[in-house]
Amino acid sequence: MIRSDTKELTFAERIDMLRATKMRHTEEKWRELGSFDMDDLPIMLPPPQSRKVVRVVSGSGLLMVDALFKEFTPKSNHPSGGIFGARACGENFRQLIGLHPPYVDPVSSLAGGYMAHFMAYRQPAWNPDFDFSHLHEDQQKYKLHHGIGAVQHFCQDEAIGLTLGWGGILAKIRHYRTVNTDAEAQELYDGLEHMVLGIQDWIARHAATAREMAKHEEHPQLHQNLTDIATINEHLVHRPPQTFREACQWMLYYQLAGKMYNMGGSLGRIDQFLFPFYEEDKKRGILTDEEAIFHVACHFIMDTSYTQLGGPDASGKDTTNALSYLVLEAAHRLKVPVNVGVSVGKNIDPKLLRRGVEIMFEDKTGIPKFLGVDRTSEGFARNGLPIELGRQRAYSGCHWCAIPGREYTVNDCVKVNLAAVFEVALKDMMSDRSIEPSLDELWRCFAQHLRRSVETVAQSLDFHMDHMYRVFPELHLDLLCYGPIEKGRDASHGGVEFYNLCVDGAGLATVTDSFAAIEQRVEREKKMSWNELMRLLQTNWSGETGERMRLMMKSVPRYGSGGSKADEFGVKIARTFTEIVKEKPTPHGFNLIPGIFSWAATIAMGKDVNATPNGRYSQSPISHGPNPDPGFRKDAAPTALAIAVASVQPGYGNTAPMQIELDPGLSKSNEDIEKVVALIRTHFELGGTQINMNILNKKALLEAHKDPSLHPDLVVRVTGFSAYFASLSPEMRQIVVDRIIAEE
Amino acid sequence: MHDGAHVFLREKCELSGMCVETCYSRALQMEGRVMTVEQVMEEVLSDKSFYESSGGGVTLSGGEPALSKDFALEILEQCKNHQLHTAIETCGEVPWTSLETLLPFTDLIMMDIKQIDPDKHQLATGQPNDRILSNARQLALSGKTIVFRTPVVPSVNDSEEEIRQIAAFVRELIELRKSAGQNGNGEITYELLAFHKLAAGKYPSLGLDYKARDVELPTKEQMTALLNAARRCGVDASMR
Numbered sequence: 001m002i003r004s005d006t007k008e009l010t011f012a013e014r015i016d017m018l019r020a021t022k023m024r025h026t027e028e029k030w031r032e033l034g035s036f037d038m039d040d041l042p043i044m045l046p047p048p049q050s051r052k053v054v055r056v057v058s059g060s061g062l063l064m065v066d067a068l069f070k071e072f073t074p075k076s077n078h079p080s081g082g083i084f085g086a087r088a089c090g091e092n093f094r095q096l097i098g099l100h101p102p103y104v105d106p107v108s109s110l111a112g113g114y115m116a117h118f119m120a121y122r123q124p125a126w127n128p129d130f131d132f133s134h135l136h137e138d139q140q141k142y143k144l145h146h147g148i149g150a151v152q153h154f155c156q157d158e159a160i161g162l163t164l165g166w167g168g169i170l171a172k173i174r175h176y177r178t179v180n181t182d183a184e185a186q187e188l189y190d191g192l193e194h195m196v197l198g199i200q201d202w203i204a205r206h207a208a209t210a211r212e213m214a215k216h217e218e219h220p221q222l223h224q225n226l227t228d229i230a231t232i233n234e235h236l237v238h239r240p241p242q243t244f245r246e247a248c249q250w251m252l253y254y255q256l257a258g259k260m261y262n263m264g265g266s267l268g269r270i271d272q273f274l275f276p277f278y279e280e281d282k283k284r285g286i287l288t289d290e291e292a293i294f295h296v297a298c299h300f301i302m303d304t305s306y307t308q309l310g311g312p313d314a315s316g317k318d319t320t321n322a323l324s325y326l327v328l329e330a331a332h333r334l335k336v337p338v339n340v341g342v343s344v345g346k347n348i349d350p351k352l353l354r355r356g357v358e359i360m361f362e363d364k365t366g367i368p369k370f371l372g373v374d375r376t377s378e379g380f381a382r383n384g385l386p387i388e389l390g391r392q393r394a395y396s397g398c399h400w401c402a403i404p405g406r407e408y409t410v411n412d413c414v415k416v417n418l419a420a421v422f423e424v425a426l427k428d429m430m431s432d433r434s435i436e437p438s439l440d441e442l443w444r445c446f447a448q449h450l451r452r453s454v455e456t457v458a459q460s461l462d463f464h465m466d467h468m469y470r471v472f473p474e475l476h477l478d479l480l481c482y483g484p485i486e487k488g489r490d491a492s493h494g495g496v497e498f499y500n501l502c503v504d505g506a507g508l509a510t511v512t513d514s515f516a517a518i519e520q521r522v523e524r525e526k527k528m529s530w531n532e533l534m535r536l537l538q539t540n541w542s543g544e545t546g547e548r549m550r551l552m553m554k555s556v557p558r559y560g561s562g563g564s565k566a567d568e569f570g571v572k573i574a575r576t577f578t579e580i581v582k583e584k585p586t587p588h589g590f591n592l593i594p595g596i597f598s599w600a601a602t603i604a605m606g607k608d609v610n611a612t613p614n615g616r617y618s619q620s621p622i623s624h625g626p627n628p629d630p631g632f633r634k635d636a637a638p639t640a641l642a643i644a645v646a647s648v649q650p651g652y653g654n655t656a657p658m659q660i661e662l663d664p665g666l667s668k669s670n671e672d673i674e675k676v677v678a679l680i681r682t683h684f685e686l687g688g689t690q691i692n693m694n695i696l697n698k699k700a701l702l703e704a705h706k707d708p709s710l711h712p713d714l715v716v717r718v719t720g721f722s723a724y725f726a727s728l729s730p731e732m733r734q735i736v737v738d739r740i741i742a743e744e
Numbered sequence: 745m746h747d748g749a750h751v752f753l754r755e756k757c758e759l760s761g762m763c764v765e766t767c768y769s770r771a772l773q774m775e776g777r778v779m780t781v782e783q784v785m786e787e788v789l790s791d792k793s794f795y796e797s798s799g800g801g802v803t804l805s806g807g808e809p810a811l812s813k814d815f816a817l818e819i820l821e822q823c824k825n826h827q828l829h830t831a832i833e834t835c836g837e838v839p840w841t842s843l844e845t846l847l848p849f850t851d852l853i854m855m856d857i858k859q860i861d862p863d864k865h866q867l868a869t870g871q872p873n874d875r876i877l878s879n880a881r882q883l884a885l886s887g888k889t890i891v892f893r894t895p896v897v898p899s900v901n902d903s904e905e906e907i908r909q910i911a912a913f914v915r916e917l918i919e920l921r922k923s924a925g926q927n928g929n930g931e932i933t934y935e936l937l938a939f940h941k942l943a944a945g946k947y948p949s950l951g952l953d954y955k956a957r958d959v960e961l962p963t964k965e966q967m968t969a970l971l972n973a974a975r976r977c978g979v980d981a982s983m984r
Contacts, residue, residue: 551768562790634773639791678798686793 008221009107011294015333017107018301022336023713026724030708033065035729037600039265039398039721040337042302044103046070046115056120058263062604066120072096074121084127086191086473086490093118093261093475094198100260102206104213104229106222110249110298111206111229114256117263122472125149130467135460142453143420143608145601146460147501150413151472152264154491155396156480157405159273161254162247165240166203169479170196176485185488188473192485195475199257200237207233244277244287248295254480255303261476265339266396267305268404270296271324278323289326296330300338304722308395310352311343311373314388320349328352331367332359337715337722338367341395344684345374350677357676360695361668366717370691371395372655372684379689380653383500383591390653398720399597399625399657399690400502405481407498408491411654412599412720414461416453418573419507419609419622422514425449426613430534437530439515439523446511451580454503458586461501465590469493500591502654505577506598506605509623509632512559512573513614516566520556527552537611540618554615560628560644567644574626574648574656582652595654596626600719603731621735624719626656630738638662638679646686657690657720658683661739666695692717698740701725705737754951775949781818788819789826801829801851810838813845820849836876843879847886852930854891855880859901860909868900877913884917889930892917896970897939898959904973907936911977918979936970936983938962 380390
């Protein structure tokens with residue numbers, strides 16, 4: 001179609017074509033791999049003749065279906081069949097990327113696309129020589145997402161790569177190889193070199209492919225585009241980028257390699273590290289804003305990594321610039337799942353927030369999200385670290401921030417399932433014949449088990465930190481961090497400057513509402529005995545009166561209703577969790593930072609928990625992040641939600657994001673936009689840290705829930721990430737639909 | 745219960761709410777609840793930060809707040825003590841003294857004027873409009889910010905002439921305020937509200953027949969024409 005005439009394509013037409021191509025790739029994935037309750041990974045499938053479909057564990061620890069290249073057989077270095085350590089991981093990754101076909105779309109200004117997850121070939125993922133069976137009992141008991149084997153989830157500093165280029169990075173590795181001669185460093189350098197050489201070869205093959213395609217391209221504009229891509233890529237094999245377009249191209253390869261290596265998704269502050277290129281090109285008159293938007297859009301269509309716009313510099317001065325708006329505009333024009341966060345703070349340009357809300361209204365794709373940068377900076381300082389560092393933390397994952405290139409975090413990888421801890425506590429209390437069951441006793445048991453579960457997490461994280469570099473080192477992120485190359489140490493093993501390990505609580509509302517239901521129905525009204533409650537929970541509310549009793553427990557005033565017992569429990573549980581996490585560092589001395597977030601794991605974590613006293617059925621999802629459960633209040637007042645979520649913030653720099661669904665009937669009027677702006681600002685002023693928002697087309701959503709094929713391009717913010725609604729499992733779609741209906 | 749279905753005998757209901765308390769599925773719910781001023785204020789103040797950031801405030805709406813003037817007065821007074829912006833929505837068909845009492849603690853008054861023609865008003869609402877128009881004049885003289893509003897109901901008051909008459913009356917009130925030397929205080933504006941059927945679901949709950957079932961909603965074009973008619977009278981008019 002493109003080649004049938006020679007008409008000049010506009011940027012808008014090219015974006016439409018890129019979007020259609022992405023949709024085609026996505027629909028192919030749905031057919032081959034089924035649903036996936038996670039970020040919209042922009043992976044494409046290997047060619048059919050090379051494709052093999054398998055089940056694997058994702059970078060965030062969830063089971064997923066993936067496609068492999070049949071041709072690639074990894075070379076194990078262990079009797080278990082696994083691939084462990086820097087050298088083996090680097091070597092195998094280089095082999096994989098070596099057979100990965102180049103991807104060049106003549107419509108895009110950037111080359112590159114990825115078709116393989118290296119992690120899918122690394123089986124087993126953990127080296128069985130590093131035995132942590134001594135931790136199994138408690139890890140299992142509390143159903144912990146304990147963090148051993150967690151990958152990526154911290155943030156590189158892209159500026160390092162944009163300054164050095166691949167040639168410069170390789171030279172740096174080779175220089176420090178002569179400085180740090182110990183075995184650990186040498187092995188790391190081997191791995192890093194393999195990775196860089198593999199990427200350089202991949203880029204060179206893209207250059208050759210684009211050159212070849214250009215020969216056959218008759219459309220003059222696309223011919224020129226392919227020729228430019230070839231030239232740019234020939235340069236980028238070695239030298240650093242020199243223009244804005246080259247910088248976008250460099251960044252795309254780096255990001256795609258990260259997705260391929262360990263499903264990395266952090267981008268950081270794109271409007272900062274690309275700004276010098278933008279400014280220089282504008283000064284030289286070789287870049288228009290429309291071109292800049294297009295290049296960023298070409299990046300986003302292939303890479304949905306998390307990025308922050310605006311926000312303070314170390315001194316607190318706002319860094320919002322012209323590029324912040326252009327990046328937002330690129331997301332707006334694309335209307336595909338991207339993960340752009342807009343900074344909101346006292347000194348931050350208010351126009352950026354306003355523009356973000358306008359786009360939210362206009363696109364109804366849940367994009368952008370909103371970042372309470374003042375609260376997260378101040379909170380970070382409460383760890384005894386300078387607030388200047390807190391301000392430099394960049395939003396770079398579902399709900400998290402990290403100091404680019406300087407901080408290792410395992411963000412979003414460690415979850416204490418509060419509902420599972422509650423279940424253990426309740427059973428423990430009831431099985432102890434020496435104590436009379438009571439709410440006070442239950443609280444005592446809960447706090448005791450919560451402490452034990454956090455201690456288990458702390459020990460698990462120490463174990464992870466001891467061994468991860470010999471299992472699956474962070475070769476990709478190491479390249480753009482300050483320290484790993486200089487010291488010859490992986491980021492997970494002392495390579496970077498700061499170690500602030502994340503510990504999130506999950507299922508808050510499930511537990512608060514359970515405490516409140518027991519307080520009212522069992523203790524105060526005595527409508528049910530403790531034994532009767534246990535029988536109902538064990539039988540999943542069966543029996544003649546089971547459903548009635550379930551509804552009775554469910555109908556007490558819930559967390560979020562305002563001024564209720566459940567609200568008191570919400571604050572008490574969040575505070576207790578925070579205090580326990582902050583009580584002490586891990587036994588090896590690593591700082592822990594509490595957050596409240598469950599990501600998309602509400603379903604998986606719910607499957608680990610039997611019926612709970614809040615009227616929840618056995619194995620159904622636990623509550624979402626710090627949010628009240630849908631239907632928490634008859635009027636579903638957004639202000640009540642904002643107050644509730646603000647009241648349970650741990651306050652140490654990591655977030656407890658508010659997920660909010662606003663009335664799709666809101667008009668795009670100035671008044672409605674201002675109301676939403678005020679809601680966002682006030683939530684942050686009250687202590688809120690992050691907002692994931694949807695203003696959705698309810699009709700389309702309900703239609704798509706019944707038949708996803710009716711609206712394949714419908715994008716929703718599921719939790720910290722945004723995704724095509726049709727990509728989600730029926731169970732996750734139901735959760736999103738329940739939230740929307742409850743907000744009516 | 746009858747044949748497994750819940751039967752509601754309205755004539756025997758004593759509003760005890762006991763049926764609601766035991767209806768855990770929330771199929772039965774009590775609408776409205778008895779609250780003290782303190783309870784209302786507790787709820788109001790929980791959202792104070794949002795009023796401050798959005799420029800919002802507290803509106804006492806209907807029913808008719810002036811019918812519970814003592815309760816309304818206490819709430820408005822306490823809101824003002826907390827520096828909150830206050831508003832009332834009134835149909836105007838109340839003794840002037842009731843409205844007058846509330847004025848010192850009210851920043852904004854939203855008042856309906858549904859018809860100028862007394863017969864048509866009587867027919868549509870079951871009430872005369874002389875007291876309403878008289879109260880409107882008194883309010884104009886109060887110097888408060890006022891939004892006069894007309895719910896545009898097809899076949900009741902949706903002709904350009906009817907709207908023109910109301911807008912002309914509003915214009916008169918503006919002039920009245922000016923001539924009385926009250927200029928420079930609150931503004932007087934006019935707003936057209938398109939009829940909607942959001943209340944349709946409430947009628948069966950109250951055992952009432954919803955007579956507007958077949959009434960067609962005014963179109964945007966009709967509303968725009970009415971808005972233009974109002975503006976031609978020299979008033980600051982808007983619609984929603």
